[in-house]
Amino acid sequence: MARLKKAADPLHRRSQLMRQLLRFREMLPGSFICRQIRCGRPRCRCAQKGQGHPAYQITVRIEGQTQTYMIPARWVSYIRQRVGFHKQFEQRVEEILKINLKRWLAQKQKEPSSGVSPV
Numbered sequence: 001m002a003r004l005k006k007a008a009d010p011l012h013r014r015s016q017l018m019r020q021l022l023r024f025r026e027m028l029p030g031s032f033i034c035r036q037i038r039c040g041r042p043r044c045r046c047a048q049k050g051q052g053h054p055a056y057q058i059t060v061r062i063e064g065q066t067q068t069y070m071i072p073a074r075w076v077s078y079i080r081q082r083v084g085f086h087k088q089f090e091q092r093v094e095e096i097l098k099i100n101l102k103r104w105l106a107q108k109q110k111e112p113s114s115g116v117s118p119v
């Protein structure tokens with residue numbers, strides 16, 4: 001029973017989420033994309049069958065500029081995971097924001113309404 005209560009406690013949940021954020025410290029920005037490209041060799045299967053070679057890249061938008069970075073094959077799983085970390089990080093931050101808003105709204109409701117905002 002105590003375990004269930006702890007899990008439902010928003011402060012406990014927030015601490016848990018904060019600790020989880022550390023897991024994603026190697027996160028990378030952008031979208032992970034796999035494109036089919038043609039190598040240009042006339043006898044290659046990509047020219048004859050029309051099926052390209054997979055080329056992996058990430059597209060990143062930083063300070064209004066979109067950049068594309070090619071990913072060498074040996075880096076594909078590493079980069080894909082790091083890009084995925086970003087989404088997981090954001091999901092946890094969203095949950096923390098909801099918990100904090102809910103807590104603040106509850107605190108606000110308990111206050112007598114004096115019309116003066118406390119500092």
Ligand SMILES: [Zn+2]
Nearest residue numbers: 038039044046
């Ligand atoms: Zn080819």
